[in-house]
Amino acid sequence: xxxxxxxxxxxxxxxxxxxxxxxxxxxxxxxxxxxxxxxxxxxxxxxxxxxxxxxxxxxxxxxxxxxxxxxxxxxxxxxxxxxxxxxxxxxxxxxxxxxxxxxxxxxxxxxxxxxxxxxxxxxxxxxxxxxxxxxxxxxxxxxxxxxxxxxxxxxxxxxxxxxxxxxxxxxxxxx
Amino acid sequence: xxxxxxxxxxxxxxxxxxxxxxxxxxxxxxxxxxxxxxxxxxxxxxxxxxxxxxxxxxxxxxxxxxxxxxxxxxxxxxxxxxxxxxxxxxxxxxxxxxxxxxxx
Numbered sequence: 001x002x003x004x005x006x007x008x009x010x011x012x013x014x015x016x017x018x019x020x021x022x023x024x025x026x027x028x029x030x031x032x033x034x035x036x037x038x039x040x041x042x043x044x045x046x047x048x049x050x051x052x053x054x055x056x057x058x059x060x061x062x063x064x065x066x067x068x069x070x071x072x073x074x075x076x077x078x079x080x081x082x083x084x085x086x087x088x089x090x091x092x093x094x095x096x097x098x099x100x101x102x103x104x105x106x107x108x109x110x111x112x113x114x115x116x117x118x119x120x121x122x123x124x125x126x127x128x129x130x131x132x133x134x135x136x137x138x139x140x141x142x143x144x145x146x147x148x149x150x151x152x153x154x155x156x157x158x159x160x161x162x163x164x165x166x167x168x169x170x171x172x173x174x175x
Numbered sequence: 176x177x178x179x180x181x182x183x184x185x186x187x188x189x190x191x192x193x194x195x196x197x198x199x200x201x202x203x204x205x206x207x208x209x210x211x212x213x214x215x216x217x218x219x220x221x222x223x224x225x226x227x228x229x230x231x232x233x234x235x236x237x238x239x240x241x242x243x244x245x246x247x248x249x250x251x252x253x254x255x256x257x258x259x260x261x262x263x264x265x266x267x268x269x270x271x272x273x274x275x276x277x278x279x
Contacts, residue, residue: 004178004179005179007180008178008179008180011180011184015184015188018188018192019188019191019192019195022191022192022195022196022215023195025195025199025211025215026195026196026198026199026212026215031205031207031208034208034211035211038211038214038215041192041215041218042218045218045221045222048185048188048222048225049225051180052185052225052226052228052229053229054225054228054229054238054241056238057221057225057238057241057242060242060245061221061245064245064248064249065214065218065245065248068249068252069214069248069249069252072252072253072256073207073210073211073214073252073256075256076207076210076256076259076260077207079260079263080206080207080259080260080263080269081269091204091270092202092203092204093202093204093272094201094202095202097201098197098198098201098202099198099202101197101198101201102194102195102197102198102201103194105190105193105194105197106190106191106193106194109190109193109194110187110190110191113183113186113187113190114183118182118183118230118231119231120181120182120230120231120232121230121231121232123229123230123232123234124232124234127234127235132235132238135234135235136235136238136239136242139235139236139239140239143236144239147243151243151246151247154246154247154250155246155249155250158249158250158251158253158254159253161254161257162253162254162256162257163257165254165257165258165261166256166257166260166261168261
């Protein structure tokens with residue numbers, strides 16, 4: 001009765017990719033390796049979105065996270081580390097308390113998730129059979145119009161703010 | 176709990192991703208690694224939103240919340256990297272524990 005379908009196998013593969021690559025992100029000594037492992041984490045999360053039938057969100061994840069944020073992070077790594085030297089190692093502090101805290105956090109959350117009797121409803125078949133872009137667009141210009149507009153202003157302010165902060169000429173010049 | 180994928184499997188993965196992000200934020204000295212930890216945490220929150228919109232009857236509203244999280248993550252990455260570059264110009268390091276001066 002509990003036969004595993006292809007869906008389940010794809011889920012376990014993606015879970016392996018996501019968790020394994022995020023372990024590499026967190027524990028790798030080399031920050032460049034961490035950045036490239038983050039690429040696989042983002043791809044795996046996009047795969048999760050596809051499994052959860054969120055097609056628009058999967059594409060958004062690829063465009064913004066992989067195409068934008070990851071490239072930005074790589075630029076940050078390149079600009080703030082002495083890449084020509086071998087000084088891209090990243091050291092860690094307070095590993096023991098941090099590992100205790102995060103292990104406790106993971107155990108607590110997984111325990112809560114395991115014992116909770118989650119209320120689930122069958123998904124709206126309209127959402128499963130159509131592309132979600134239509135529904136998302138309708139929701140954006142009806143119920144969520146104010147957050148949508150505020151988000152556009154926030155994006156503009158963040159862009160201007162980033163330019164102004166990064167351009168500020170102050171302090172002793174490097175080189 | 177059976178092996179057939181349900182809501183719980185997705186939120187288990189997101190819990191593990193969250194605690195790994197917390198670990199990265201707590202232990203890494205490099206500010207950019209701290210940012211990567213924050214991205215991991217935001218991704219785990221997004222998995223939760225989408226999983227509950229699929230299994231918990233939130234329909235498309237969960238997707239919208241996740242899209243707003245992605246918007247804000249993009250803003251945060253841009254501004255934070257600008258600040259990190261500025262710190263690098265000022266202190267010649269991006270290690271968060273060495274940047275302890277507010278004004279010189």
